[in-house]
Amino acid sequence: MKLINLIKNELTKILHKPSLYVLFAIVIALNIFVIFIDTIAPAEVIGMATVKPNIKDYDMKNEEEVSMFIDNMTDYDVAQAARKYDFYSAEYYYIDTELVDLFRCMNEVKYGKVSEKEANECKSNFDLAMASLENYDWKNNLTNKKADLTKRLQELKEDSPTYKEDKVVLTAEIEVIDYRLKNDIYPSYKISSAELDEWIVYSQAYYSWDKEDVKYNEDELKQKEEATKNYMILKYKMDHEMIKANYNETPTDNLLRCVKSLDFFSLICLIMVAGSIISEEFNKGTIKQLLVRPYSRIKILTSKIIATLIIFLIFFFLSNGLRLIIDCIGYNSFNTLNTPVVLYNYAKETVFGMNIFSYSLLCFVSILPLYLLIMLGVLLVSIITTNNGISSAVGYMLFIASDIFILFSNNRIVSYLPITTADLNPYLFGGSSPYKYATLGSSLLVDITTFILLIGLSIFLFKKKNIKNQ
Amino acid sequence: MAEVLEVKNLNKFFGKKQVLKDVSFSVSEGEILGFIGPNGAGKTTTIKNILGLQSFNSGEVIINGYDIKKDFSKAIEKVGAIVESPDLYMYLTGRKNLELIANLYKNIPDGRVEDVIELVGLNNRIDDKVSKYSLGMRQRLGIAAALIQSPNLLILDEPTNGLDPEGIKEIRDLLKKLVRKEKTAVLISSHNLLELETICTDVCIIQKGEIVTINSMKEIKKTSRENYLITLDKTTGIKKIFKQDVEIVDEDVIRLYKTKEDIPNVINTLIENNYNIYEIVKDKQSLEEAFLSKTGGNEID
Numbered sequence: 001m002k003l004i005n006l007i008k009n010e011l012t013k014i015l016h017k018p019s020l021y022v023l024f025a026i027v028i029a030l031n032i033f034v035i036f037i038d039t040i041a042p043a044e045v046i047g048m049a050t051v052k053p054n055i056k057d058y059d060m061k062n063e064e065e066v067s068m069f070i071d072n073m074t075d076y077d078v079a080q081a082a083r084k085y086d087f088y089s090a091e092y093y094y095i096d097t098e099l100v101d102l103f104r105c106m107n108e109v110k111y112g113k114v115s116e117k118e119a120n121e122c123k124s125n126f127d128l129a130m131a132s133l134e135n136y137d138w139k140n141n142l143t144n145k146k147a148d149l150t151k152r153l154q155e156l157k158e159d160s161p162t163y164k165e166d167k168v169v170l171t172a173e174i175e176v177i178d179y180r181l182k183n184d185i186y187p188s189y190k191i192s193s194a195e196l197d198e199w200i201v202y203s204q205a206y207y208s209w210d211k212e213d214v215k216y217n218e219d220e221l222k223q224k225e226e227a228t229k230n231y232m233i234l235k236y237k238m239d240h241e242m243i244k245a246n247y248n249e250t251p252t253d254n255l256l257r258c259v260k261s262l263d264f265f266s267l268i269c270l271i272m273v274a275g276s277i278i279s280e281e282f283n284k285g286t287i288k289q290l291l292v293r294p295y296s297r298i299k300i301l302t303s304k305i306i307a308t309l310i311i312f313l314i315f316f317f318l319s320n321g322l323r324l325i326i327d328c329i330g331y332n333s334f335n336t337l338n339t340p341v342v343l344y345n346y347a348k349e350t351v352f353g354m355n356i357f358s359y360s361l362l363c364f365v366s367i368l369p370l371y372l373l374i375m376l377g378v379l380l381v382s383i384i385t386t387n388n389g390i391s392s393a394v395g396y397m398l399f400i401a402s403d404i405f406i407l408f409s410n411n412r413i414v415s416y417l418p419i420t421t422a423d424l425n426p427y428l429f430g431g432s433s434p435y436k437y438a439t440l441g442s443s444l445l446v447d448i449t450t451f452i453l454l455i456g457l458s459i460f461l462f463k464k465k466n467i468k469n470q
Numbered sequence: 471m472a473e474v475l476e477v478k479n480l481n482k483f484f485g486k487k488q489v490l491k492d493v494s495f496s497v498s499e500g501e502i503l504g505f506i507g508p509n510g511a512g513k514t515t516t517i518k519n520i521l522g523l524q525s526f527n528s529g530e531v532i533i534n535g536y537d538i539k540k541d542f543s544k545a546i547e548k549v550g551a552i553v554e555s556p557d558l559y560m561y562l563t564g565r566k567n568l569e570l571i572a573n574l575y576k577n578i579p580d581g582r583v584e585d586v587i588e589l590v591g592l593n594n595r596i597d598d599k600v601s602k603y604s605l606g607m608r609q610r611l612g613i614a615a616a617l618i619q620s621p622n623l624l625i626l627d628e629p630t631n632g633l634d635p636e637g638i639k640e641i642r643d644l645l646k647k648l649v650r651k652e653k654t655a656v657l658i659s660s661h662n663l664l665e666l667e668t669i670c671t672d673v674c675i676i677q678k679g680e681i682v683t684i685n686s687m688k689e690i691k692k693t694s695r696e697n698y699l700i701t702l703d704k705t706t707g708i709k710k711i712f713k714q715d716v717e718i719v720d721e722d723v724i725r726l727y728k729t730k731e732d733i734p735n736v737i738n739t740l741i742e743n744n745y746n747i748y749e750i751v752k753d754k755q756s757l758e759e760a761f762l763s764k765t766g767g768n769e770i771d
């Protein structure tokens with residue numbers, strides 16, 4: 001008698017129940033909703049100051065209140081000016097970041113104490129800025145800025161205590177401007193633009209660790225490694241001109257988030273199926289129909305485990321595949337799929353690109369043990385209790401535990417718990433676990449032992465299980 | 471006759487409580503064994519042990535020559551069963567339920583599913599979800615499910631449970647048809663011997679986990695004398711006419727130990743002796759009483 005027939009039957013039974021289809025529909029609907037929110041109303045716009053401050057609410061004799069009023073008024077003016085433009089436009093960003101001081105200055109002229117000379121200067125600068133906005137030329141703007149930065153770089157004094165750091169920052173800023181001009185990426189709230197700006201921060205962080213004569217402790221070494229990784233990845237992207245103007249990485253970011261850690265919806269699917277596939281049959285008495293067939297109980301249990309896994313895999317790949325396609329349509333960025341993911345090899349301290357699908361698969365396979373662990377836990381509890389509610393609850397508790405234990409990452413016992421070791425993602429490309437004492441070897445050892453124990457115990461209990469009276 | 475099912479000295483404890491005590495019986499080809507006992511006697515427990523759904527403490531169950539504990543798959547292969555109730559998947563159609571079961575056996579001929587549907591007479595409703603079935607229809611589907619692999623042993627635990635008299639009759643007719651057509655050995659449990667009177671070839675009576683008697687139906691019927699309850703206008707002088715064959719039950723009811731063939735004569739005799747006859751009924755309790763006299767009452771401990 002073949003196991004495959006049992007598995008087919010289990011699949012048929014699951015696929016004839018509506019619950020999974022409902023879950024699937026919810027996942028897709030939610031995804032579309034998020035895209036809708038994201039594109040129609042960016043979160044930042046919602047947060048902008050849209051209520052005009054009333055001067056009567058402030059005591060204008062009190063200096064503190066005056067400055068508070070000016071602050072609020074400036075926020076309001078900036079918002080008013082910026083909102084004339086698209087949130088992702090160059091103008092919006094320009095107003096929101098670079099013209100704030102001018103708006104403040106104008107308000108100070110109006111409400112505060114400013115010398116006439118300052119006031120005139122302020123007014124003329126403001127008028128100039130407003131005029132430039134009419135026909136905003138960001139390239140010209142950046143070219144001027146670059147000239148300014150270059151001048152400052154040349155004027156840096158080598159004996160200044162901050163020479164090295166200033167040089168790094170200025171150089172990075174110039175590099176960003178060069179990249180922008182070359183690749184037509186105007187400063188904006190677009191993701192590509194924001195990513196470029198990180199170059200300055202990452203460069204600064206990277207060089208700040210570059211002190212040869214200092215002995216770093218373990219934590220510092222980790223921070224240094226992280227800084228190096230960030231720096232080298234962005235460097236690789238800039239060197240290969242991978243950051244592009246109309247380039248939205250949201251689809252691939254979403255995908256990577258779902259493959260690198262537990263994908264919540266697929267986990268719900270897994271727990272739903274694992275929690276009911278055994279307990280429901282016991283509760284409804286249908287298990288008798290199964291146990292009086294010419295199959296050993298081991299085969300019956302095995303078929304249920306395999307069917308659960310198959311359904312989970314189908315759900316995972318279908319839902320994430322569909323979400324990726326919807327995201328690509330929603331954010332109009334199918335081109336991100338051709339762009340390799342840039343990865344850091346911790347062992348060799350090198351950077352390399354990898355196809356997004358290969359990398360996703362690799363990440364998923366690495367976290368699969370954690371899914372398996374949760375599944376086997378749920379199945380074991382459902383064999384013991386034949387209660388869907390309790391076994392599902394255990395599943396979600398394991399899920400929460402997998403997140404919470406990171407708070408105790410320095411604890412020796414926590415480092416060896418199955419729930420903390422089952423995610424092998426941190427070990428990819430020579431990486432190390434966030435848990436202090438865990439190594440790839442210890443994690444594998446714990447995982448394999450746990451799986452053998454869980455499966456063995458499940459088989460033992462399932463074989464012993466008596467069918468109670470209804 | 472080859473023995474299809476042999477149960478030898480089955481003992482089963484729930485904790486300290488012994489529920490089955492040395493239960494032994496057998497069912498051979500062509501035999502329909504009525505497994506009779508009051509509530510809590512251990513019928514379901516015995517059947518679950520036979521089917522490997524529960525483990526027993528000692529004893530042996532041999533089906534078609536295979537030990538259920540050692541050779542489960544082989545032993546169970548030609549057994550069809552309903553235990554307690556025909557629990558099928560409510561969210562699937564009747565047909566899908568049967569197909570799922572058919573998938574689990576090799577060498578099931580094409581059209582077998584159709585045949586069993588036909589046999590239990592569910593043709594019209596087979597594509598409805600089981601959740602829309604009446605209890606009787608579910609019992610029929612359960613029997614169909616038990617028959618798919620053409621078992622040579624059918625084990626039915628109270629298949630008439632919860633059915634109305636019409637439903638019980640239908641199940642009985644179905645079983646008769648089945649045994650005639652498929653020549654299956656049947657073990658059928660019930661707490662009501664009467665229901666099975668007309669179809670069983672043999673009867674095994676269990677009481678408080680112990681087999682009280684095993685006998686052929688003919689023997690059981692012999693020991694229970696056929697009798698009729700007759701309602702008359704008076705009972706005076708009746709003893710003189712029927713002697714030891716009569717028993718006065720009430721002031722106007724008598725019990726007469728006669729057979730069906732005697733009834734016309736009995737009526738004539740009564741009329742000749744100026745009795746007004748209001749009612750004559752065959753006493754339905756006859757077999758039951760015979761059974762209860764053997765089992766010593768129907769109390770649950």
Ligand SMILES: Nc1ncnc2c1ncn2[C@@H]1O[C@H](COP(=O)(O)OP(=O)(O)OP(=O)(O)O)[C@@H](O)[C@H]1O
Nearest residue numbers: 468469484489508509510511512513514515516661
């Ligand atoms: N899981 C259990 N734990 C303890 N005692 C049990 C268990 N299952 C059954 N029993 C006891 O075993 C005895 C036999 O029960 P069983 O169900 O076999 O009776 P039955 O003959 O099928 O009765 P019925 O006609 O009511 O279905 C009963 O006394 C019952 O209380």
Ligand SMILES: [Mg+2]
Nearest residue numbers: 513514515554
């Ligand atoms: Mg019972």
